[in-house]
Amino acid sequence: MESQVQNGPVAEGENPSAPQPELSINDLLQVRAVVELSVRRGSFQANEISTVGAIYDKLNNFLNAVAPPASQQPAGDATNNQAPQA
DSSP states (O other), X not given: OOOOOOSSOOOTTOOTTSOOOOOOHHHHHHXXXXXXXXXXXXXXXXXXHHHHHXXXXXXXXXXXXXXXXXXXXXXXHHHHTSOOOO
């Protein structure tokens, strides 16, 4: 007799072996870049700009909180790469 193990509820018609969707910080950084490029190219109408800006601000604040810009390195990193002085 075989025993069946379920890791959680499976909705009807759902394939339990299908990969789960995932979204990384890098994906969000790319979305931010797309929004910036779209605004520069004038892809949005005037009545859409405030909505796009609000979403951009939320995304940008989140990304700055979880992944500070690469140019902001801790001060200790610069001193750790120096050769010892004799």
